[in-house]
Amino acid sequence: MVAVESRSTAKTVVTATINGDEVQFLAEPRQTLLECLRDVVGLTGTKEGCSDGNCGACNVVMNGHLVNSCLVLGVEAEGATVTTIEGISPSGELHPLQKAFLEEAALQCGICTPGFIVSASELLKANAHPTEDQVRFWLAGNLCRCTGYDKIVRAVLHAAEMMHPSASH
Amino acid sequence: MTQTADRPASVTPATSPTRVIDSNGGANRIISTGEYRVVGTRPVRHDGVDKVTGRAVYGGDTRLAGLLYGKVLRSPHAHARIKRIDVSKARALDGVHAVVTHEDLPKAEDREVHMGEGEGNLKHMSDNILASDTVLYKGHAVAAVAAANVHIAEVACKLIEVEYEVLPAVTDLRAAMKDGAPLVHPGTTTVSLGKDTGKVSNITKHFRMQQGDPDAAFAKADAIVEREYVTATVHQGYIEPTNATAMWNRDGLITVWTSTQGAFNARDSTAMILGVPVSRVRCVPQEIGGGFGGKINVYLEPVAAILSRESGRPVKVIMSRAEVFQATGPGPASWTKVKFGATKDGKLVAASAEIAMESGAYPGSDTGAAAACIFAAYNLEDMRVDGYDVLTNMPKTAPYRAPGAPQAAFAAEQAIDELAHKLGIDVVEFRLKNASHEGTLQVGGPRFKRVGAIEVLEQTKATAHWNSPLGTPRPGHKRGRGLAIGFWFNIGLESSVSISVNANGAVTLIEGSTDIGGSRASISMQAAEILGIRVEDVRPNVVDTDSIGYTGVTGGSRTTFATGIAAIEAAKSVITQMKARAAKVWGVPADDVTYDQNGTFSCSTDAGKHISFQDLAAKLDATGGPVTGVGNVNPQGAGGAFATNLVDVEVDPETGKVDIIRYTAVQDAGKAIHPSYVEGQIQGACVQGIGWALHEEYWMNEKGEMANTSLLDYRLPTTYDVPMIETVIVEVPNPGHPFGVRGVGEVPIVPPQAAIANAIHDALGVRMTSLPMKPSVILHALGTI
Numbered sequence A: 001m002v003a004v005e006s007r008s009t010a011k012t013v014v015t016a017t018i019n020g021d022e023v024q025f026l027a028e029p030r031q032t033l034l035e036c037l038r039d040v041v042g043l044t045g046t047k048e049g050c051s052d053g054n055c056g057a058c059n060v061v062m063n064g065h066l067v068n069s070c071l072v073l074g075v076e077a078e079g080a081t082v083t084t085i086e087g088i089s090p091s092g093e094l095h096p097l098q099k100a101f102l103e104e105a106a107l108q109c110g111i112c113t114p115g116f117i118v119s120a121s122e123l124l125k126a127n128a129h130p131t132e133d134q135v136r137f138w139l140a141g142n143l144c145r146c147t148g149y150d151k152i153v154r155a156v157l158h159a160a161e162m163m164h165p166s167a168s169h
Numbered sequence B: 001m002t003q004t005a006d007r008p009a010s011v012t013p014a015t016s017p018t019r020v021i022d023s024n025g026g027a028n029r030i031i032s033t034g035e036y037r038v039v040g041t042r043p044v045r046h047d048g049v050d051k052v053t054g055r056a057v058y059g060g061d062t063r064l065a066g067l068l069y070g071k072v073l074r075s076p077h078a079h080a081r082i083k084r085i086d087v088s089k090a091r092a093l094d095g096v097h098a099v100v101t102h103e104d105l106p107k108a109e110d111r112e113v114h115m116g117e118g119e120g121n122l123k124h125m126s127d128n129i130l131a132s133d134t135v136l137y138k139g140h141a142v143a144a145v146a147a148a149n150v151h152i153a154e155v156a157c158k159l160i161e162v163e164y165e166v167l168p169a170v171t172d173l174r175a176a177m178k179d180g181a182p183l184v185h186p187g188t189t190t191v192s193l194g195k196d197t198g199k200v201s202n203i204t205k206h207f208r209m210q211q212g213d214p215d216a217a218f219a220k221a222d223a224i225v226e227r228e229y230v231t232a233t234v235h236q237g238y239i240e241p242t243n244a245t246a247m248w249n250r251d252g253l254i255t256v257w258t259s260t261q262g263a264f265n266a267r268d269s270t271a272m273i274l275g276v277p278v279s280r281v282r283c284v285p286q287e288i289g290g291g292f293g294g295k296i297n298v299y300l301e302p303v304a305a306i307l308s309r310e311s312g313r314p315v316k317v318i319m320s321r322a323e324v325f326q327a328t329g330p331g332p333a334s335w336t337k338v339k340f341g342a343t344k345d346g347k348l349v350a351a352s353a354e355i356a357m358e359s360g361a362y363p364g365s366d367t368g369a370a371a372a373c374i375f376a377a378y379n380l381e382d383m384r385v386d387g388y389d390v391l392t393n394m395p396k397t398a399p400y401r402a403p404g405a406p407q408a409a410f411a412a413e414q415a416i417d418e419l420a421h422k423l424g425i426d427v428v429e430f431r432l433k434n435a436s437h438e439g440t441l442q443v444g445g446p447r448f449k450r451v452g453a454i455e456v457l458e459q460t461k462a463t464a465h466w467n468s469p470l471g472t473p474r475p476g477h478k479r480g481r482g483l484a485i486g487f488w489f490n491i492g493l494e495s496s497v498s499i500s501v502n503a504n505g506a507v508t509l510i511e512g513s514t515d516i517g518g519s520r521a522s523i524s525m526q527a528a529e530i531l532g533i534r535v536e537d538v539r540p541n542v543v544d545t546d547s548i549g550y551t552g553v554t555g556g557s558r559t560t561f562a563t564g565i566a567a568i569e570a571a572k573s574v575i576t577q578m579k580a581r582a583a584k585v586w587g588v589p590a591d592d593v594t595y596d597q598n599g600t601f602s603c604s605t606d607a608g609k610h611i612s613f614q615d616l617a618a619k620l621d622a623t624g625g626p627v628t629g630v631g632n633v634n635p636q637g638a639g640g641a642f643a644t645n646l647v648d649v650e651v652d653p654e655t656g657k658v659d660i661i662r663y664t665a666v667q668d669a670g671k672a673i674h675p676s677y678v679e680g681q682i683q684g685a686c687v688q689g690i691g692w693a694l695h696e697e698y699w700m701n702e703k704g705e706m707a708n709t710s711l712l713d714y715r716l717p718t719t720y721d722v723p724m725i726e727t728v729i730v731e732v733p734n735p736g737h738p739f740g741v742r743g744v745g746e747v748p749i750v751p752p753q754a755a756i757a758n759a760i761h762d763a764l765g766v767r768m769t770s771l772p773m774k775p776s777v778i779l780h781a782l783g784t785i
């Protein structure tokens, strides 16, 4: 029988900027950022596929870094800026990636889609004109079981063209 | 249920630049035989915006007032008797609202019950939900807790005391078949060809399918190949973990919110296990994050329901990834011995096979389907398959995309390849010469109606891929090309659709088929085609079991076929009713009203009278009230489908690593309603097949525990492991569907494993006999280790 650890469950007030809004929420030390986003703040667009950093469904941008939110504690978000799928396009219009995923039929069940779009948005910030190989390398931390990735890769390349039409093409 | 807002026809402005794909080929072609106005186009799916913005509500996203969180305590042993369970400490923990064990489920009778999709033993179903006296696999559910949050529930699970008497376990298929193997269920005897043999064994069933006299026919063969093959246990690997939320109301009504392939099947199973009438359970299908056959059976729904009954509050339970691997149905491990005989001129004359598949902890595996598919690609009169279902101390297996057929094809298609080589005949020509066609006998009977094996093979031969050189490998590496063909029979089953006309001429479509991969679009497109309206003017809704007629699971590649037929029937009924309304407006008999595909009603006796669907829709109030068309169907005309894969591999003989460098899939879709989603099914299945072929397997240790329970160690293919998957959709219309639809979702996973094995043989000159073909297996085949 595993002994039950006695640990503090006292909640901490966390203040963070989530999708441009200043948000305060209560987090237990053992709660991940993923759990806080979904169950405390109510942003269920960020998905859970594994909770151990191996699928990318939970990806969000925190202080400019792409992270698996299941590997970040909620209390670590104190003072942080966090962008989730719900905030990926602040204008209220669809982000070019969102449009491209729809046009290219780059989702089937859709559970991996928020993670892919958040990851790809960071790629396109770092590299406006990625090659197919660069797209595949960047997205290798996001698992999709439905699409075989073909249409996802095409959608990201398509979105890159929408955002920065390249003269050479 | 996702509410989709009214959307513009396209989300991309017309000025969007043309894209350039930097890919290794990446061509997708369609060999089409029928042109339609809506069917065959590529509209944006209706639920798309919700899914790219994170707004779609999946099972795990269910939020209800007063929600509690559940966790399941699972067996640490592969086989053990439960001697005592003490839940008192768990119950006493602060924040715990309910603790349940098997005692809290009604006593289940040991009898076969009929459910939506077939037979099941009620006691086995109930014992698999929460173990009664014995745990049969590591991860078998023993007790469950509902608490204020999941962390408290986890702590409470650790406070439950369970005393086990550990029993010997067997997790390997072939070990389980041996005389003297530990018995999964004591006293199980083999039923052979319908008769109880009285022999105590883990082999629960032996059946035979036979046509003609294969033994006599083998005597006529000039060349024979006979080989044995094994495949490992694999998981469907859907990204969304299994989940369920339930509320047992004080009036006795139970509502279940879940990610399921079939809301009615989930309702029926839940009701049966809970011992309540189906009418007391309402199942609300939330969006589903992948299933592949693994989200048909219920696991958590009855647990969440009794936790809710005990706590008086709604309870949500979500499995961890390790629980998904250890407690939900994997696809079965298999052993197959296959034998083909052919004459010198390349005519197949006889075939026989023995196929054994694990069923896990309870009887019932995929062997029957494997047997029905193994010889389907070939025109044979003399053939026999013996099938064996085998119990193991593994989770009860569940359907996995064309259940049983990939394992069977891994064996048959390598043996066929070997036989072609032995006869010195090209591998495509050998298959073409013996390919199935209309009238070909199936081993399980009857003769085929119109099928597309020949067309698919001809198109394979015509691909750029088949006609281009293999190219030069990296230094020290070897390249090879492989081909395989696969078959899946597809199914029909019940579907119900209703369509209501709105005053603006748009329609609301209600269906019971959960949408795993774009079926809202493929169903709406068929309705729009018949209604003569734009697909954007059809608003599809997937609803709960109280809101539509009985609809079978999204499985068996049936949804676009069967629910499509229901939508067509509903649309036709709408048109009939609308004609009567036009007749009323014009004061003519209904028979005088005609309707064309452009959405205009006309009067055949007065050339000046026309009215559009939209304008007539605005007059419904004045002409008799609402118009709703209903289609309730159980179509029998499902059409089987063939698919081939062509694959180029590059192998490093030093490390045994196999890289997939080019991949083409050719498939008979009958008619591709939405070609993008047909391509998507094909591409996704090929990549699943690549994982199955090269690295996916349950690693069982000597204690009978799965050792690789994370997605790091049970490795699914990533973007970086695979190339673009080129597709060729061949359309050989299925006579059983108005637009010719066959199923498309399952057959594409049948050929990959064998095609890759044949490619590895082409590269290295050695035959592969086991899955996965991981580096150590390659090196072993090469004799390096």
Ligand code: FES
Binding pocket: A047, A048, A049, A050, A051, A052, A053, A054, A055, A056, A057, A058, A059, A068, A069, A070, A071
């Ligand atoms: S849920 Fe975080 S990586 Fe899978």
Ligand code: FES
Binding pocket: A106, A107, A108, A109, A110, A111, A112, A113, A143, A144, A145, A146, A147, B239, B289, B290
């Ligand atoms: S679309 Fe289902 S996991 Fe990617």
